[in-house]
Amino acid sequence: MENNLKRTCLYDKHVALGALMSPFGGFDMPIQYTSIIEEHNAVRHACGIFDVSHMGEVLITGPEAEKLVGHLFTNDVREMTPGKVLYGMMLYPNGGVVDDLLVYKKGDNEFFLVINAANIAKDVAWMKENSTGFNAEVKDLSEDYAEVAVQGPKAEELIEKYLNVKVSDLEFYTFKELEIEGKQVIISRTGYTGEDGFEIYGSAEYINKVWDILVGSKEVAPCGLGCRDTLRFEVALPLYGHELSQDITPIEAGLGSFVKMDKPEFIGKEAIAQQKEHGIVQKVVGIELHEKAVPRSGYDIEVDGVRIGYVTTGYQSISTGKSVCMALIDNQYAALGTEVDVRIRKKTFKGTVCKKRFYQKNYKK
Amino acid sequence: MSKIIEGLYYSESHEWVKVEGNFGYIGITDYAQHALGNIVYVDMPDVDDEVEKDSEFGAVESVKAASDLISPVSGTVVEVNEALNDEPELLNKDAFENWIIKVELSDATELDGLMDAKAYEGICKE
Structure with a gap:
């Protein structure tokens, strides 16, 4: 089993930093570099960087891309303008959760979805299975994208200082697309820590560069999944498999605000309507x-x-x-x-x- | 490289015993505290509780996980290290200086089954 673990493009850097590595979502991931408490506090009070390249990315394109995303996703993408990000879930018809995810609207016919590592195969199969009859294409780009999260009150300042990318104009839950050295980069003001921060998606080459520059600056602490969990937990952000699962609906998880019942339809709507009517x-x-x-x-x-x-x-x-x-x-x-x-x-x-x-x-x- | 102290008895589950007369102080090794990471809570038995060799008598909790404490010897708890209630991180600072419980030994021959510093060092290298 452990031999089948995947590695992110930053794996060698984690090992060189002496990280404690452990399996997560099918990947061999860094849990901590120094200590969970130190890394947690770095994010709360300064800035930390996480390798989250294990996350999955899916692109949905086509004339009916918006309609398909609306069918799969609990939140309402109809009012989104390009450059916006929404959080929500994909549900089974019984209201249980397939996964929770972020949806980035790149254009009227183009949506970029970010899903949990452990659920990539299941989610992609689910999306494809339920795209029948829609004039839209579902493409798994997980292998093409590496990702880091730069989180903490100093994230904005340090990204601008060291990466030479303007991010102060990004509002919460918006993103911009840049072309850096011929490669596409997505940077959004999002995160999973309860602090201000950014998530950067790009090629393995660019993400390695970002990691080297920020970690090399000594002002951004490398942070493992150990503190990612303690940080998200303190601000009640759910982790799939814990607070959300196929057996826990968004209503039961207290995340009903991400399920828009005024949408004409989405998978699971009936079950959620029943729960809202009859209680949980x-x-x-x-x-x-x-x-x-x-x-x-x-x-x-x-x-x-x-x-x-x-x-x-x-x-x-x-x-x-x-x-x-x-x-x-x-x-x-x-x-x-x-x-x-x-x-x-x-x-x-x-x-x-x-x-x-x-x-x-x-x-x- | 973890610190190992001469003159103590060691168990395979990374506890140590320091013997003084008929009493034994029990703690966890430097290797154990290092493997656990930030220790946030120590679950200790009460005074007068019986502990049994190779049985669980409490737990050390790091941020991430709980790890059972296994007693290397049998006996009666005569004292617990109250300082660990307020400062469990003392185990990270110096695992040998900060014992967890003091036990009145019921069978001193049990010590013969434990390792000395040299043998324990071998375990840590595996």
């Missing part, structure tokens, strides 16, 4: 423990000794020091302030249902 039986909530134990993914949540759900992601939050988790529990216990128990090994620890966002986002809008 399970919900993703936040839980804060009263003691300093660490609730981890998969641990049981109990009330009066009866299991009512499980932890989807949990940490001792690096930014706040609190022991907190997101958990999928029976909706009847989901009200803020409800007391629950979290089973951690042999003991149970008291916790209180709270808001999922444990740390304030610092986006530049």
Whole structure:
């Protein structure tokens, strides 16, 4: 299994930096270079760079590209102008989630979709399968694009200073396309950390160059997937397979605002309408423990000794020091302030249902 | 290269025992703290709890994962290192200076089954 792991174009750099490597989404990825806490804090207070070349990219083109994306995607692409980015999901007819993704509108007949590494094969098959009858083409470009995320309050300043690319004119969730040395580069003001920042897509050659310049500047810390998870968790951004899955709908995950029911149609709309009408039986909530134990993914949540759900992601939050988790529990216990128990090994620890966002986002809008 | 101290007993699961009379101080090795990364919580037993050789008696939690503590010896917990409640990162700073529990040994011959520093160094190289 491990022998089949894919490597990104930055693999040798990670190894040279002494990164701890681990499998993620079919790739051998850096978890940390120095320590998760140091890297987490670099992003919260200065700037960090992540190799996210494992992410998948799909291009949908053709006269009915917009119609097809609208069919597959929960958010509404009809009002988008070129240069805008939208977050949303692809759903199964039963409302379960195929994947969550970003959609970049490049032109009226051209959309660029960014999907999770572990789901590339499944997503591409899903898109193709459901494109029958649409005058549009689905093309998997995952092998062609490398990607880095440059995140943190100093990201704008440092990108402009070292990469000689103007990004201060980019608004939140917009992008620009550049041609650098004959190669196409996409840069968007997006990210997965709760901080201001940018995601840069390009050829392996260009992304290697960006990495070398920014890491070489010593002002941008190389950051692994370890802190990517602690950062996104603190601001309640979902991770597919944890807070979203084929068994967790966007409504249950508390992400209903990315599902536009006023669209004429999309796959899963019926099921979501039913959930909205009849209510949900399970919900993703936040839980804060009263003691300093660490609730981890998969641990049981109990009330009066009866299991009512499980932890989807949990940490001792690096930014706040609190022991907190997101958990999928029976909706009847989901009200803020409800007391629950979290089973951690042999003991149970008291916790209180709270808001999922444990740390304030610092986006530049 | 991880630090290894002479004069301690070591287990394959990377705990150490320092023997003083009939008591043993138990901690984790420098190799273990390094492999775990930032330690954020130490789950320790209570005083008077019994611990059993090769059985779990608590856990060390890093940012990313929980790792069971396995007792290298059997006995009764007479003291736990309370400082670790407030500063679990002490284990990262010096894993040998900061013991986790102090145990009254119930069978000192169990120590014979543990490794010395030299043998343990071999394990860390594997």
